[in-house]
Amino acid sequence: MSLPKITVANLKRSATDQSFARGESYFRSGAVTGLTLRQQTLHAEVEGNEARPYRVTVTFDAGGVTEARCSCPYSFEGWCKHIVATLLVCVHQPETIEARPSLSQLLEPLSLSQAKGLIQSLVTEAPALLESVDFYVSTLTQVGGSSAQKTSLKRKTNVDPAPYQRRVREIFREAVRGWEYGQDDDSIAYDMAGLMQDALAFAEQGDGPNALVLLKGITEACVQHWDIVDDFIGMSPIDFDIDFDSAWTEALLSTDLTEDEVLAWQEDIEAWQDSLGSFAMALEALRQGWDYPPLQRVFQGEITAQGAWTGEPPDWANEFSQIRLKILERQERYEDYLRLAEAEGQTQEYLTMLGRLGRVEQAMSVAQEQIVTLQEAKALAETLRAQKRLQEALQIAMQGLRLEQDNENRYVTFEFASWTRDLAEGLGDRTAALEASLSGFKAKPSLKEYQTIEDLSGEGWPATKTQLLQQLRKMDMWHEAEAQIDILLHENLVDDAVKKVSDFSSYRHWLILRVMDAAIASHSQWVIENAVSRAESIMDEGKAKYYNTAVEWLKRAKAAYLALDQEKDWLRYRRQLADTHGRKRKLMGLFEQNRL
Secondary structure, eight states: OOOOOOOHHHHHHHBOHHHHHHHHHHHHTTOEEEEEEETTEEEEEEOOSSSSOEEEEEEEETTEEEEEEESSOOOSSBOOHHHHHHHHHHHHOGGGSEEEOOHHHHHTTOOHHHHHHHHHHHHHHOTTHHHHHHHHHHHHHOOSSOHHHHTSOOOSSOOOOHHHHHHHHHHHHHHHHHHHTTOOOOOHHHHHHHHHHHHHHHHHTTOHHHHHHHHHHHHHHHHHHTHHHHHHHOOOGGGGTOOHHHHHHHHHHTSOOOHHHHHHHHHHHHHHHHHHOOOHHHHHHHHHTTTOHHHHHHHTTOOOTTTTOSSSOOTTHHHHHHHHHHHHHHTTOHHHHHHHHHHTTOHHHHHHHHHHTTOHHHHHHHHHHHOOSHHHHHHHHHHHHHTTOHHHHHHHHHHHHTSOOOGGGHHHHHHHHHHHHHHHHHTTOHHHHHHHHHHHHHHSOOHHHHHHHHHHHGGGHHHHHHHHHHHHHHOOOGGGHHHHHHHHHHTTOHHHHHHHHTTOOGGGHHHHHHHHHHHTTTSHHHHHHHHHHHHHHHHHTTOGGGHHHHHHHHHHHHHHHHHTTOHHHHHHHHHHHHHHHTTOHHHHHHHHHTTO
């Protein structure tokens, strides 16, 4: 029986401390039941606070867990307690998990008549399944055409744009009502984008004409009803960055148009530009279509530095080519997709399509020369893992992490480094796992990642620890401060922690208070001077809403006085405070409550 490669250390890294602790409690109480393993998917039920147990599903490969889902409403960082409890069973009690056949294995021995009987029985129990069966059979019996054409019967009628037009008007009214009630957020661009995506769903199903009908209704309604917004805020649609251009480009390129239709759409779009902004891509889509000579030369395998253009490509050339690629993929024109992606320098799309088509060796060869961003490496590595080419996925992932990283995308780097580390551990490559973890720490330092590196370093930890602490002391970004304090205090480097927070503003008072708690015995005088200064700035200015914070500072000052065996000095200072602030009843009440 093959179970996911996971350890308690893996689990602790993938869940918050609270989730892990509660998951461990659930595991020990026997709340996890009904564990079955079907090939590379683990199913379990976990008893919780609801009448029905929560359902946990974990999928995995030779590199470890690839996805973990739970029916509970948990939506915070890491895995929920039910997933933790389920995977703890894998670690500690694998013998309790029942191995069962997968769906494909269950169906394999059935004869045609037995399979029919099974389907009829299921439909009898759940009549709604009949529509799913009907749809599936219909797609199998259609011959020829694109994938989109196979998965959807052609409409016999045009859709009615009126509901979409009414929705545009309502979007504008809802925005104005929100502004009238003092709301600052602007939902117009977001809501309009959602509406246009609903229209483009027709294009995705091979019904470009109806996509155009709906987009025209939406666009005209925007022009017609914009006075609702203009009268209130005096701004044009251009100011709201509503992206009509890309939506129209996709719809037009998804539709076979006659010459007369091209001219008619061109006239409409040019008329809308003054009100709605540039439609440069859409007009170019009308001009080029799919018969554009440079594009046809690319499809024939003529790849040049000019790409699919004559002259200098416009600023939006990348977006334009990505829309074309989306349509080519939809139509299963994979060779045309690859040639256009190569010609237009769409490295990520080119490599991932090679991977999805199973042309892994070719993808690996090209990747060595052409991957220049972590995002490209991430996309290909994830594709290769989905193709069960785990060693190649790890190789590409490590290549991406070794590139110079952009600080703006540090969270993406951290997440991908964690993904790579877990894959490397699952494959037994601790050297790669350590390198990935170091990349993750550099992007987003944390005590948890620091401890992971310690675990992976083994005998090399002393040297690695020195390197990390040197790196840590040089960090000066605001988002790194908490990790610095966590690690310095974890290593009992109180002097370093004191130096770090001494110049912090009281805005980060929780960090300063943590350091003071650790420094009361060793840096008592610093605690007194720092705490008293911060407390007095609040009390002297009469900032009543911050009196609780002032009291927290003074509690540390008192503890430091006592650590120095200077209780009389504290009492003298306390009387001085009472003399100065005795009329501030809220403050004095807090003094009494906290026994200051």
